[in-house]
Amino acid sequence: MPAHRRSAALAPFVAALSSYDLGPGGVHRGLPSTTISITIPEADSLEIGWLGRQGSAQRFQAVVAGLHLDPAELTQRGGTRGVWLTLSPPAAAMLLGVPASALSGQLAELADVAPAMADLPERLAGCRSWPRRRALVEEALLAGLDRHESDTGGRELPATLAALSGTARVQEAARLLGCSRRHLSGTVRCALGVTPKEYQRLLRFEAVRGQLVAAARDGTAGLADVAAAAGFADQAHLTREWRAMAGCTPAEWLRTEGLTGPTA
Structure with a gap:
């Protein structure tokens, strides 16, 4: 199937599909969001666990993360590159064959969630170009859609x-x-594994993250402006919520992302 037709068929389900490079240190903070994420390293395995939980780190060849309200830390030694994609909650049933609720708050091996995709990390490792890697992932997802298309x-x-x-x-x-x-x-709860209010909390956090990045890049808004736009009582309220869900302040997170501000 041509690339544009694959992408069009997957558009309702795949929010993002891209290559990544964690850069020096090979460490990344995984933030809560309204999507399900799949991370497939190019060479080495991943170590990922929930921040603040002792003994939670596990090793994965390819990891699926369900909806979660806590931050995670991903470490990739040796090689720092790979493929990362995010799926809308309905995509869990439509592409992977499991409801999003079965993945809620969980980190799982891709092969355990979707056995038909067990060889995807190995196949991706044999590719030498991004277009071919993207095509392989899209083909695997489309095959899943064909298998589970009867799921209403x-x-x-x-x-x-x-x-x-x-x-x-x-x-x-x-x-x-x-x-x-x-x-x-x-x-x-049955579909997502979270309450409606928790889902709305994820929505607001996700929106704030985008606003923080935009404000840091163009310098036109401060934290108080972002807080007001997102419906928080004040800047302090935003900072408390961000610390609870990200494990750090907004300013600290922006610095780790190579951005500065807004700070006031």
């Missing part, structure tokens, strides 16, 4: 997530969907 749960979930994204109030989202708050909560 993944197809119905986007409307629920869109309602939660459109309002900060769970009760309002339930009204938009024409159901009770209790029914919505049960649906979201």
Whole structure:
């Protein structure tokens, strides 16, 4: 299948697909988000664990991370490059064959989650160009879509997530969907493994992350402006929430990303 047709078929499910290089030290902080991530190193295995949890680090040939509200730390020695992709929650069922709820708060080997993709790391290691690596990943995902296309749960979930994204109030989202708050909560827990409020918390954190990066690059906004735009009571409220979910302050995170500001 031509590249543009592969990408178009996967567009509803794949949020990002790119190569990565962790750079000197080979360490990366994995932040909470509304997506499921898959990280496949080019050469060496990965060591990844939850920050602040002793003994949580594990080694993976390729790791799948479900929705999580805590930061993780990824270490890759030897080689620091690989392939990274993020999937929307419905994609877990549609492409991998498991509901997003089965992955919530978990770090798992790709081969255990999707056995049909067990040889993908080895096949990627044999590629010498990014276009071919991208094509291999897309082909593996499309094969998963063909295997699991009868799964209707993944197809119905986007409307629920869109309602939660459109309002900060769970009760309002339930009204938009024409159901009770209790029914919505049960649906979201069953599908995602998190509560509606936790999903909205992830949405807000993700939005703030984008705003922080944009503000740092153009220098037009400070932390107080970002906090106000995201609906936080004040800058201190934003900093507390960021520290709880990222394990550091916004300024500290920006420095690790090679960015500076906003700081005030």
